[in-house]
Amino acid sequence: MGRKKITVVGAGNVGATVAELLVLKELGNVVLVDIVEGLPQGKGLDLNEMAPVEGYDALVTGTNGYDETKDSDVVVITSGAPRKPGMSRDDLVEINQKIVASVTEQVAPRSPNAILVVVANPLDAMCTVAHRVSGFPRERVVGMAGVLDSARMRYFLADALQVSVENITAFVLGGHGDTMVPLPRYSTCAGIPIPELLPEDTIAAIVERTRHGGAEIVKLLGTSAWYAPASATVEMVEAIIKDKKKILPCAALLQGEYGIDGLFIGVPVKLGRGGVEQIIEIKLTEDEAAALKKSAAAVQELVNLLK
Incomplete structure (x- = not known):
């Protein structure tokens, strides 16, 4: 059998942290790809030199090309321009479309059975790019957004309730942006449902903070977050590699579910070895359904910008 093979494209903050968590969990050997010469090789070597201390045998191969990615089980696409203060995720459409398309053109033919996990922003539109360019079935293209947004919400809720984060589950649907x-x-x-434990205004403030959780960090750091996004990405990769059948909020291509057709939108999915093995439809109130529709319209506007 041998170890699973996971390609991570982009050796910046998110990609390098994804590689680190993947080897720490020994989910597979990692191929770290980046166009900057020396960057993936250097970070890969650094991670391999950490292995004796941390006690893992999964290894990282850093490369500027794609031949080493052949026959990957999962390909994580983190490459793209990060946000700068004052930028929305949507501002990145044009720059990142070119990057995600060229990456997908390289990885898809070399790993025709891989599952693509897209992390580049604006997330929902970049999933569309990867899906179109790869020609993969919808089960094998999935976007990381909901796990991160839910994690942020869970942290805010745990903080408000002063309980363990492990006690909290949170659900976030829709596009990865201000309309989530x-x-x-x-x-x-x-x-216990959260509305029974916290007053309405506290919940409303947490919902609002969740929506702008990414921007809050961009404002502080001057660039996008990476620890929580990397961690959320690895939770998805782990569900796929270990065939966990874990229900997670992910961006998936809807074909009529929730009354939405032909768009990647964040919904609860069952993630396993086949990728998106099931899309779970939950009953929404009129207000929730209207908010999801509005979110879908915002995603559609972005998709319309794709060349």
Whole structure:
């Protein structure tokens, strides 16, 4: 059998942290690809030299080309321009479309059975690019957004309730941006619905902070977050590699589910060895359904900008 093979494209903050978490968890050997000469090789070597201390045998191969990525089980696409203060994710469409398209052109033919996990922003539109360019079935192209947005919401809720983050589940649907739809009704603390534990105004403030969680960090750091995004990405890769059948909020191509057709939108999916093995439809109130529709319209506008 041998170890699984995971390609991570982009050796910046997110990509390098994804590689680090993948080897720490020994999910597979990692091929780290970046156009900058020396960057993936240097970070790869550094991670391999950490292995004896941390006690993992999964190794990182750093490369500027794609031949080493052949027959990958999963390909994570983190490459693209990060946000700068004052930029929305949408501002990145044109720059990142070219990058994601060229990366997909390189990886798809070399790993025709891989599952593509897209992390580049604006997320939902970049999933569309990877799907179109790869020609892969919808099950094998999935976007990382909901796991991150939910993690942010879970942290804010745990902080407000002063309980363990492990007690909190949170649900966020919709596009990865200001129109995302956090669902307090489906969010719980030790199984108890959040609306029973926190006043309405506190929940509203947390929903708002979740929506702008990425921008809050960009404002502080001057660039996009990377620890939580990398961690969220690895949770998805782990579900795929270990065939966990884990239900996670991910960007998936809807074909009529939730009344949306032909768009990548964040919804609860079952993630396993086949990628998106099931899209789970939950009942929404009129307000929630309207918010999801609005989110879908915002994603559609971005997709319309794709060349």
